[in-house]
Amino acid sequence: MSGEVLVAGVGAHPWGKWPDKSQLALALNAIDAALDDAGLGWRDVGALVAASSRFEGGMGWGLHANEVAQAVAEQPMACINVGGACAAGAIAFHTAANLIASGECDVAIAFGAERMPKGFIPRPPGGADDITDTDFLRWVAMGATNPAYWAIEAMRRRAEHGTTDETLARAAQLMRRHAADNPLARFRDPLTVEQVLASPMVADPLHLLEICPVSDGAAAVVLCSERMARRTGARTARIAGSAIGSGAFGDPARRIPSIASTVNGGTIHTSEVISAARTALDRAGLSPADLDVLEMADNSAWHLLAWPELLGLCEAGQADWLIDHDGFGRDGIAALNPSGGFLSFGEATTAQALLQICELVWQLRGDAGRRQVEGARVAMSAVLGLGANGGSVVLTT
Amino acid sequence: MTEAARAVAEGLFVTDGENAVLLGARCEGCGAVYFPRPLSCRNPACHEKRLTAVELPGEGTLISYTVQRYRPPPLFRMDDWAPYAIGLVSLGDGIEVMGMLSGFELDHIAIGSPVRVICAPLYTDDAGAPVHTYQFAPAPGR
Ligand SMILES: [Zn+2]
Numbered sequence: 001m002s003g004e005v006l007v008a009g010v011g012a013h014p015w016g017k018w019p020d021k022s023q024l025a026l027a028l029n030a031i032d033a034a035l036d037d038a039g040l041g042w043r044d045v046g047a048l049v050a051a052s053s054r055f056e057g058g059m060g061w062g063l064h065a066n067e068v069a070q071a072v073a074e075q076p077m078a079c080i081n082v083g084g085a086c087a088a089g090a091i092a093f094h095t096a097a098n099l100i101a102s103g104e105c106d107v108a109i110a111f112g113a114e115r116m117p118k119g120f121i122p123r124p125p126g127g128a129d130d131i132t133d134t135d136f137l138r139w140v141a142m143g144a145t146n147p148a149y150w151a152i153e154a155m156r157r158r159a160e161h162g163t164t165d166e167t168l169a170r171a172a173q174l175m176r177r178h179a180a181d182n183p184l185a186r187f188r189d190p191l192t193v194e195q196v197l198a199s200p201m202v203a204d205p206l207h208l209l210e211i212c213p214v215s216d217g218a219a220a221v222v223l224c225s226e227r228m229a230r231r232t233g234a235r236t237a238r239i240a241g242s243a244i245g246s247g248a249f250g251d252p253a254r255r256i257p258s259i260a261s262t263v264n265g266g267t268i269h270t271s272e273v274i275s276a277a278r279t280a281l282d283r284a285g286l287s288p289a290d291l292d293v294l295e296m297a298d299n300s301a302w303h304l305l306a307w308p309e310l311l312g313l314c315e316a317g318q319a320d321w322l323i324d325h326d327g328f329g330r331d332g333i334a335a336l337n338p339s340g341g342f343l344s345f346g347e348a349t350t351a352q353a354l355l356q357i358c359e360l361v362w363q364l365r366g367d368a369g370r371r372q373v374e375g376a377r378v379a380m381s382a383v384l385g386l387g388a389n390g391g392s393v394v395l396t397t
Numbered sequence: 398m399t400e401a402a403r404a405v406a407e408g409l410f411v412t413d414g415e416n417a418v419l420l421g422a423r424c425e426g427c428g429a430v431y432f433p434r435p436l437s438c439r440n441p442a443c444h445e446k447r448l449t450a451v452e453l454p455g456e457g458t459l460i461s462y463t464v465q466r467y468r469p470p471p472l473f474r475m476d477d478w479a480p481y482a483i484g485l486v487s488l489g490d491g492i493e494v495m496g497m498l499s500g501f502e503l504d505h506i507a508i509g510s511p512v513r514v515i516c517a518p519l520y521t522d523d524a525g526a527p528v529h530t531y532q533f534a535p536a537p538g539r
Contacts, residue, residue, distance in 0.1 A: 122472070130407065131407070131409055136406070139469065139472035142473075142483050142496055143483075143497075144483055145465065145467070148465055151463035152463050152483070152485050152495070156461035156485075200466065201466045203464065204464040204466075249429075260431070260432040260494040262430060262492060263493055
């Protein structure tokens with residue numbers, strides 16, 4: 001990036017079920033907190049980028065930046081709305097960072113807020129009831145829920161790497177251990193391996209406590225130029241690299257909601273995320289070994305084993321040993337989801353990637369309280385969204 | 398198949414009553430195989446992107462699976478619902494297809510098993526007619 005882009009402030013509404021709060025109210029709560037944290041006001045804001053909702057809100061189009069502007073700050077701003085499902089927050093952040101890097105404005109806010117429907121995420125409206133819509137086919141032909149896709153990956157991992165039920169349970173347990181110290185997390189009670197394994201089997205080999213539920217939540221990030229940071233004196237984190245990605249042809253990952261894949265031998269698994277993470281690290285001039293903190297999308301316990309390997313934190317098949325020997329705790333090779341991750345938050349889709357970035361900033365500033373990773377200097381996020389969207393952000397002190 | 402029988406979606410498979418043949422496509426430009434038939438070849442290195450309809454092989458290998466223990470949302474319909482398995486099957490030529498498994502004991506499913514593609518009734522529609530889907534059943538070892 002031409003000029004440095006900095007994160008000046010972050011804020012989030014606690015995750016949970018908030019039937020009495022509108023999605024817009026959740027968004028404003030998070031944005032207010034982020035602006036306060038940055039020591040800035042609405043008059044300073046030049047751009048508002050919304051990770052736009054798929055599930056609720058707005059004038060029939062989901063939560064948009066314009067709706068926030070109309071609710072709280074009627075002034076000239078660039079209001080931008082980005083899709084990208086669960087990766088939308090990373091795409092909004094990336095867009096906001098580029099608005100500042102290009103010199104278009106000095107302060108931009110990226111935010112996401114979501115109120116999720118109950119239970120298994122259903123098919124969104126609008127698709128045709130025929131073979132052109134795989135989200136139709138996956139339901140009518142076999143009823144494949146989202147956890148089934150992750151479970152099929154986990155079952156294959158068991159065959160390839162000998163992953164045990166106990167290791168999967170320990171990964172879920174680790175998330176709760178981290179979440180115990182995070183007041184924003186929805187589920188904070190510690191878990192034993194026995195408790196995880198005693199929870200109902202949802203899709204073999206994944207138990208209920210090894211799958212992320214859905215939640216309501218909101219998160220916002222205020223980005224600014226160096227010039228603005230000097231003016232306010234805010235405690236900032238530096239955006240060392242940011243990238244978004246899409247899926248590569250031949251990727252063997254089970255991709256929701258498809259019912260079949262065209263696979264070749266040469267393409268990396270989960271390519272939309274891994275390509276984004278590699279690019280973000282390249283832009284930062286850093287390597288996976290430099291990471292102190294990784295906030296990644298743990299839609300299931302399987303993700304906590306597979307993604308650190310795919311992201312290059314360890315070799316393929318090594319994550320089991322690391323999980324079993326606390327290699328991803330606060331004192332591990334890198335702290336894996338010190339926030340508590342999706343398993344402890346429940347996913348509030350558009351807000352989730354921005355919550356990840358909030359946690360990176362708190363860790364880098366030393367503001368994470370009892371969940372602080374000592375000496376954290378390099379922190380990365382990685383997130384995947386429906387439709388082969390990927391995003392990754394590398395922040396440094 | 399009897400006159401009243403219908404499939405969960407047109408253009409997904411054809412059947413002789415017992416076996417199902419999945420309807421895919423092969424790109425004449427790069428050889429990539431797809432299921433179901435897509436709008437276009439998805440290979441970015443392929444310039445020709447000329448798709449030909451093909452019938453996919455009737456046998457393959459189970460490369461992974463899960464057992465769904467909860468009933469999916471209502472778009473999925475199944476008479477006499479009970480937990481069932483979904484398999485991931487390699488049909489060769491890089492094509493990997495998900496589908497319900499039939500005829501396996503849920504606690505004794507082995508990755509690597511040979512399977513064949515069958516047609517099976519899934520539910521009875523509002524007019525009383527059976528609606529069919531494709532499934533994967535154990536095949537004699539090859
Ligand atoms: Zn082609």
